[in-house]
Amino acid sequence: MESFLIRALQLILSLSILVVLHEFGHFAFARLFKVRVEKFYMFFNPNFSLIRAKKINGKWSYKFFAKNVPANERPKVNAYGEPVLNAKGKPVMEQIPQSELPEGDWRKYPDNTEWGIGWLPLGGYCSIAGMVDETKDITQMASEPQPWEYRSRSVWQRLPIIVGGVLVNFVLAMVIYSAVLFTWGREYLPLKNAKYGLQFSQIMLDNGFKNGDKIVTVDGEPVEQRADVVEKLLVDGKQNIVVSRGDKLIDLQLPADFSQKVLKAQEVDFVAVRFPFVIDEVVKGSPAQKGGLQSGDSIVGINGKQLSIYQDIVSEMETSRNTHVDINYVRKGRLMSSNVQLTEDGKLGVSVQQKFADIQTKRTEYGFLASIPAGITFGVETLKSYIKQFKLVFTKEGSKQLGGFGSIGKLFPKMWDWQIFWQMTAFLSIILAFMNFLPIPGLDGGYVLYLIYEMITGKKPSDKFLEYAQTTGMFLLLALMIYVNGNDLFKAIFNK
Incomplete structure (x- = not known):
């Protein structure tokens, strides 16, 4: 439960930062071109808000847990005091003059x-005056365009207002990556330094790999790190692999549908680095503590089998859950043994030392000036990689792996780690920028599409069309949100 809350808090904080800054991108360009911004909200506020504030006559006015401000409109009446109806028999609305408020x-x-x-x-929004979006409908756009409205601006001013959010998210990612590189540097394990070889999932084993192999080349090209594999x-669908097994080089050929098999099997960690089982900390009251195991002990055998690799x-x-096992371990150069009863899930109750404690990693430190171009490069490469991976969404097995908030939350560690938090926030910022730029009604990319149409034809899409497109887009996005979060729920219930 504790790990769930930590992940949830990281997710909420990360998305809050990203959404607020995304909407601020729209806000900043709107104000730059003197367009009014009616509302700026973190999180959505159906019917009421936790907090709302507005500057009135130079002083801030605050409301807590209050109903939302009603729209400034009323039913229009004719000279006889009768309500005016539109062609569908619905009341026509008009703005209430400020003098009457x-x-x-x-x-x-x-x-x-x-x-x-x-x-x-679940997000947030920035309501811009004179713009058909999820915060208003066509009845609020019936009046003539006003000088302070979005719709009265040229297409070259409206375009940066729309892309401002995406631009801020992408720049934010590069800023975060630069800050992470400056603060912590970059460290990874070159595959050639994997002292104990690699650990493979069942799909990999079924296709000729053996635990302990080292991947040398893929389609004739050397691979530097696990992410490249x-x-x-x-993503790239490469099939020809050369592995080092003992003192031999082995050629392996993967099937054309290998990626689909991996996705179907949900084998996320299908290649991992093998490392020794060296105890870092022993949990109080755990089987390990009862068996006399201590921090620094290296396990080298189970029930007479010589085993030293963690995996x-x-x-x-x-395979020995809730039973007694004989543990052989080395402590300060001395071989020792202990009989321990494992937990119901086959655990000792210990944490393990860093995987690469005795494996040479590659580490690069960055000064302030060097971290900026390095962060930009890392952000661009991350975007390119994500775009390449996006094609998997349109495959049979890829669509089944789409996830919602639950899947995103699992990207964060169970224990709070600021380095990983900021790395994940930068990655999510890249995703948010890319997804928002897709030409789908309701997303920023949809509005860009309308503007491109206007540039080419010289005509604006009608407010009625924009309202219908907005409604359709929001319906599609809602359906997608239900689908991906439904996937998470299904996996949580049936894939335990």
């Missing part, structure tokens, strides 16, 4: 932005 009514001060925090933590095999030992213990 009571003093202190927030609607009387439309030139100031209403800031707030909603109660539904994942991209070349799953092999874990696999052996899983």
